[in-house]
Amino acid sequence: MSQQLLLQDIDEPGLHTLAVYERRGGYEALRKALAMTRQEVLSELEASGLRGRGGAGFQMGKKVSFLPHGAIERYLVCNADESEPGTFKDRELVQKTPHMLIEGIVIAAYAAEASRAFIYIRGEYVLQADVLDSAVAEAHAAGYLGEDILGSGHSLSLVVHRGAGAYICGEETGLLDSLEGKRGNPRLKPPFPANQGLYQGPTLINNVETLATVPAIMRMGGAEYAKLGVETSTGTKVVSVSGHVQRPGNYEIELGIPSREIIYGLAGGPPEGRAIKCWFPGGSSAPVLTAEDLDVPYDFDSLAHAGSMLGSGAIIVVDDSTPILDVAMKVAKFYRHESCGKCTPCREGTNWTVTMLERIDRGEATPMDLDIITSVCDHIIGNCLCVLGDAMAMPIASMVAKFRPELEAHMQAAHERALPPAAAPAGGGGGFA
Amino acid sequence: MSGGGEGEKRMRAGQGGWDRPAEREKRGASIPDPASTPVPAALRERIESAMALYPDARSAAIPALHAAQEVHGWCSPEAIAQVACVMAVTPAYLDSLATFYDMLETAPAGRHSVYVCTNISCSLRGADELLAAVEEAAAADPDVRVRSFECLGACDIAPMASVDGVYVGPLTPQDVPELLADLRAGRAIMPERQLARRLVADQRANSREFPPPPPQGEGAPTSAERDGAHASEERQP
Ligand SMILES: Cc1cc2nc3c(=O)[nH]c(=O)nc-3n(C[C@H](O)[C@H](O)[C@H](O)COP(=O)(O)O)c2cc1C
Ligand code: SF4
Ligand code: FES
Numbered sequence: 001m002s003q004q005l006l007l008q009d010i011d012e013p014g015l016h017t018l019a020v021y022e023r024r025g026g027y028e029a030l031r032k033a034l035a036m037t038r039q040e041v042l043s044e045l046e047a048s049g050l051r052g053r054g055g056a057g058f059q060m061g062k063k064v065s066f067l068p069h070g071a072i073e074r075y076l077v078c079n080a081d082e083s084e085p086g087t088f089k090d091r092e093l094v095q096k097t098p099h100m101l102i103e104g105i106v107i108a109a110y111a112a113e114a115s116r117a118f119i120y121i122r123g124e125y126v127l128q129a130d131v132l133d134s135a136v137a138e139a140h141a142a143g144y145l146g147e148d149i150l151g152s153g154h155s156l157s158l159v160v161h162r163g164a165g166a167y168i169c170g171e172e173t174g175l176l177d178s179l180e181g182k183r184g185n186p187r188l189k190p191p192f193p194a195n196q197g198l199y200q201g202p203t204l205i206n207n208v209e210t211l212a213t214v215p216a217i218m219r220m221g222g223a224e225y226a227k228l229g230v231e232t233s234t235g236t237k238v239v240s241v242s243g244h245v246q247r248p249g250n251y252e253i254e255l256g257i258p259s260r261e262i263i264y265g266l267a268g269g270p271p272e273g274r275a276i277k278c279w280f281p282g283g284s285s286a287p288v289l290t291a292e293d294l295d296v297p298y299d300f301d302s303l304a305h306a307g308s309m310l311g312s313g314a315i316i317v318v319d320d321s322t323p324i325l326d327v328a329m330k331v332a333k334f335y336r337h338e339s340c341g342k343c344t345p346c347r348e349g350t351n352w353t354v355t356m357l358e359r360i361d362r363g364e365a366t367p368m369d370l371d372i373i374t375s376v377c378d379h380i381i382g383n384c385l386c387v388l389g390d391a392m393a394m395p396i397a398s399m400v401a402k403f404r405p406e407l408e409a410h411m412q413a414a415h416e417r418a419l420p421p422a423a424a425p426a427g428g429g430g431g432f433a
Numbered sequence: 434m435s436g437g438g439e440g441e442k443r444m445r446a447g448q449g450g451w452d453r454p455a456e457r458e459k460r461g462a463s464i465p466d467p468a469s470t471p472v473p474a475a476l477r478e479r480i481e482s483a484m485a486l487y488p489d490a491r492s493a494a495i496p497a498l499h500a501a502q503e504v505h506g507w508c509s510p511e512a513i514a515q516v517a518c519v520m521a522v523t524p525a526y527l528d529s530l531a532t533f534y535d536m537l538e539t540a541p542a543g544r545h546s547v548y549v550c551t552n553i554s555c556s557l558r559g560a561d562e563l564l565a566a567v568e569e570a571a572a573a574d575p576d577v578r579v580r581s582f583e584c585l586g587a588c589d590i591a592p593m594a595s596v597d598g599v600y601v602g603p604l605t606p607q608d609v610p611e612l613l614a615d616l617r618a619g620r621a622i623m624p625e626r627q628l629a630r631r632l633v634a635d636q637r638a639n640s641r642e643f644p645p646p647p648p649q650g651e652g653a654p655t656s657a658e659r660d661g662a663h664a665s666e667e668r669q670p
Contacts, residue, residue, distance in 0.1 A: 007638035013646070073488075085552045085584035092633060116488070123499070123536045124548070124585050126598035127629055127649060159486050164495050165535030167583065181494035183533040199488055241634075242554035242588035249589040249634020266635065284553055284584075316554055316588075330553045334583055 003228055005216040005236050006209070007252040010096045016131050018138040021099040027144055029215035033107045034152040041111040045214070047222030049234035053089075054079055054170075054207030055283070055312050057300045061222075064112050066194040067202045075203040076114040077179065077193075078105055078211055080121035080128075081163060081170035084283035085334060086314035089238040090208035092250050094121070094128040097212070098135035102158065104214035106144060109156045112204045116157050120175050123164045132160045167338035171386045172205045174340065185340050186386035209238055209313075230256035233299035237313050241267040244274065244319040253298065260294040263317055270319040277320045278402070282311020284331050285391030287398035288318075307398070324403040325410050328396055329357045335392035346389030349380040353396055360407065363414030370400050370407060461525055465518040472515040476504050480519045494520065494530055498537055507538035535582070543578035545616055547571065548595040551581040554588035558603065563592045566606035570613055577616065587628055599649050600628035621650025 014020040021027070033041050046061030067074055078101070082090040094101060101119075109117050121129045136158050139145045147155045161179055168174040169184040176198050178184035197203025213235065217225045226234045233255040239262055242248045246268030253262060263269060263279065270276055278288040281298070287308040289296065296306045303310045318327055336350040356373050359365040377393035377400075384390065400407065479500045483493035497516045498508055505512035508531040510524070517524045531537040549564040564581050571577040585600065587593050593602025596616055601623045604612065608623070615622045624630070630645040 002637060004635075004638050007633055007635055009639055009641070009643075011632045011639050011643040011646075013643060082586050083584065086554050086588055087584075088586045088588055091586050095629075096633075122586070123495075123534075124582075124595060124598075127600070161492070162496060162499065163534070164499065164530075164537050166533060178495070179492060180489060181491035181530075183529055240588065242591060243557045247634055248554075248591065251635040252638065314588075316557075318557060322557060326556075327553065330551075330556055334552060337583065 002252070002254055003236055004252050006093060006097075006100070006212060006238055007250065010092070015097055016095070016099075016135060018099060018135070018142055021097070025219075026099050026215075027103055029218035030103050030106055030144065031150060033110060033218050034150055034154060038111050038113060041107065041218070044217060044222035045108075045111060048217045048225040049222075049232075050210065050213055050217060050225070051233065051300060052207055053209035053213070053237065053313065055084065055285075057310060060108075060206060060210055063194060063206070064108065064204055066192075067112050067114075067204060068195065069113065073116065073199075073201050074112060074114040075198040075201055076105060076109045076112060076117040077172075077175065077198060077203055077205045078117065078119040078208060079170060079172065079175060079205055080119050080125070080208045081167075081175060082125070082208070082312075083122055083167040083170050084285060084312045084314060085331075086240060086242050086280060086283050086316040087312040088240045088242075089250050089313060091125060091128055093208055093212050093238070094125070095131055098132050099139065100215055101132075101208055101212045102135060102139050102144070104211035105158065106149065106154075106156055107214050107218060108204065108206065108211055110152075110154050114204060115155050117159075118179060118198070119158065119160045120169070120179055121160060121162055122169075123162045129160055129162050136160060166340075167334075168340045168386075168388060171388065174386065175205070176203065183340070185342050186388075188385060229254050230297070230299050232301050233310075237310075239298070240312075240314040241317070242314070243279075243317040244270045244276075244322075245317050246271060255299040256297045256302070258295050259289075259298045259315075262298060263294065263315060267315075267317075270317060274319040274321055277318050277322065277324065278327070278399075279318065280308075280314070280316040280395065282309045283314040284316065284334065284395060285309075285387075286311045287394045288327075288402065290402060323410060324399055324406050325357065325361060328399045329354070329361070331395050332357055332392055335388060339388060343384040343389065345380045346384045346392075349376050349389060350392050352376055353392065360411045361414055363411065363416070363418035365411045365415075367408055367411070369411075370404060373397075374400050462523060464521055464523055465514045467518055470514055470518040472519055473504060476500060476515060477519055480516060484520065490520065491522065494522070494527065495534065495537075498527060498531060502537060506544065507540060507542045509541070538578075543574070543576045545577045545597055546595075547577060547579045547597075547612075547616070548582035548585065549579065550583070550585045550587070550591070550593055550595075552584035552588075554584070555592040558591045559605065560592035562606055563594070563604055563609075566609045567594070567612075570609045574613075577613070589634060590626075590628055590631065593628070596622045601626045602628065621648050624648035624650070 050060045051057040145158050163169050166184050169178040171186050173187035174184040193203040228235045236252050238250050238252050251266045276291045278290050280286045281303050296302050300310045332354045336354050339346050339350050341347045356369050377397040380389040380393040480497040483496040484490035501512040501516045513524045513527045531539050551560045568579050571579050587600050590602030599622050627648045629649045
């Protein structure tokens with residue numbers, strides 16, 4: 001029996017209002033936390049083993065502990081930019097259970113000694129931002145936000161900030177620049193946001209789902225939470241499944257279950273009569289896996305071991321009706337469009353990768369172009385300010401490595417189509433340089 | 434448009450490098466003079482209250498541009514000047530933002546916007562055909578701005594579109610006439626297909642059956658009223 005910590009009865013009418021949330025025991029975790037010392041709350045978070053749900057999978061409790069103490073203003077920023085292709089879990093949480101997120105933010109801010117918090121939500125999420133605005137107002141009126149929360153001495157202001165459409169603002173330092181009113185260009189790290197983040201102050205940045213999990217951890221206790229999932233990937237995770245599956249949507253799973261159970265068992269697998277060609281386990285930035293990898297346990301380390309990553313927890317399934325080149329082209333074009341342009345390997349590499357993929361499709365490429373694509377990807381990885389460049393290079397390189405025969409056949413067929421009928425080679429075959 | 438997008442356009446235009454020669458004689462605009470820059474009172478008030486929310490007022494730049502775009506339809510030179518005046522920053526500073534962010538329009542846009550997602554999960558389910566159908570149906574209508582957009586975070590209703598900020602899907606090319614009719618008539622957009630109404634996919638989440646939430650949109654009509662409206666439309670010659 002799987003635990004539903006985040007999605008339990010999420011469609012209950014009125015859950016987005018304070019009254020219904022409180023009736024279900026909402027904000028009791030906050031009362032419990034405020035009765036403890038900051039250090040005790042932090043210990044619970046550390047004991048839970050909760051790893052960040054936004055992409056990098058860094059332990060949340062550890063991140064909180066990195067914030068320096070002393071008489072400086074500390075900030076908490078909730079990353080609700082959710083723009084990784086395939087990802088839509090934060091949207092469902094924010095829209096339907098905004099108070100769970102707010103409660104998590106107040107508890108985390110207490111542990112981090114932050115007195116100002118911001119939720120950076122992507123501008124396209126109009127409904128969700130409106131829901132958050134009303135929820136924040138309600139929480140404020142009820143004394144869960146503002147000065148001296150529930151008489152604890154802890155104060156917190158919370159502002160909902162709407163972005164304006166840029167994937168790169170999901171990257172934490174790009175987000176900070178954007179929140180400061182600038183173009184969302186990532187910053188050089190270190191310094192990390194925990195030391196110098198928003199307005200140069202120590203800043204805790206966490207994803208929506210990470211923060212929304214905090215109330216459950218306070219209720220259960222960190223040690224109890226850590227019993228869910230597997231040793232290095234504790235707890236439950238909301239997985240967004242999309243693409244060629246019969247029941248796309250959000251599913252809450254215990255980390256470590258076989259990927260097949262999610263793709264086939266929960267989401268229904270590809271349409272009747274089709275087979276899985278490949279799947280992205282963690283958003284379009286993750287290297288693709290194939291049908292052979294369906295038994296890999298769905299957790300951070302097992303997916304990394306299989307050569308990919310859990311990322312944002314977005315599974316995109318591609319069945320055998322789609323040419324792999326089309327998939328590669330969509331992915332590469334997205335990162336080309338979203339590159340902020342600051343680093344040469346990313347700005348130029350994403351552009352040239354798209355150009356080369358288009359050449360394959362037009363029949364102008366040779367098999368050597370595949371080697372060039374691989375080498376371009378190699379030169380991007382690890383050589384940029386942020387990992388947006390890597391986020392294109394990793395999946396593209398994986399597609400070239402795993403589907404090379406298909407790509408070569410694609411270029412051969414396109415090449416023959418492009419030739420005038422009389423000039424078409426009789427035997428076909430490779431090496432048409 | 435983000436940086437890469439701009440570069441991409443220049444590459445395609447075969448211009449490479451700089452897209453315009455430097456205008457050596459031209460001086461950069463300074464912060465607009467309040468005496469000669471009238472700002473609508475409601476807009477000024479929205480910008481000023483946004484500025485008050487942050488330790489550094491400059492954080493309000495994007496919310497302020499959003500607000501000005503609502504008034505002017507796009508980030509026109511006039512809109513930029515008004516924001517620059519209230520925030521006491523240069524127009525160039527705000528231009529640098531308007532050209533970076535996809536939702537800020539740097540050219541006149543229609544009264545309505547339709548963002549069709551053409552990213553991976555939507556395209557696997559027919560988004561490119563959907564975009565073509567929407568573009569064709571709205572081609573002659575200057576009021577409707579159609580754009581292909583990156584993943585809008587609703588791949589569970591793929592292929593989908595955001596119509597004046599309201600998410601609808603899954604959509605087929607056959608749905609386009611109804612969608613545009615709703616948009617032009619100022620009705621709630623395809624209420625039955627709105628994301629707002631969708632229940633969570635995980636069957637184990639809800640312990641009981643819950644009704645779907647109401648759709649978005651002003652005075653969203655009941656389905657009976659909707660059918661009535663359609664019937665009367667059909668009666669027109
Ligand atoms: C290009 C890029 C885009 C990202 N987009 C998001 C995003 O939309 N949402 C998110 O929570 N994290 C995103 N991240 C990860 C953040 O940088 C950061 O690791 C995360 O917000 C930390 O929160 P967590 O520890 O709770 O996961 C992105 C990272 C990169 C490099
Ligand atoms: S890697 Fe790409 S997106 Fe990231 S900072 Fe460099 S150019 Fe910008
Ligand atoms: S790919 Fe279209 S909403 Fe995600």
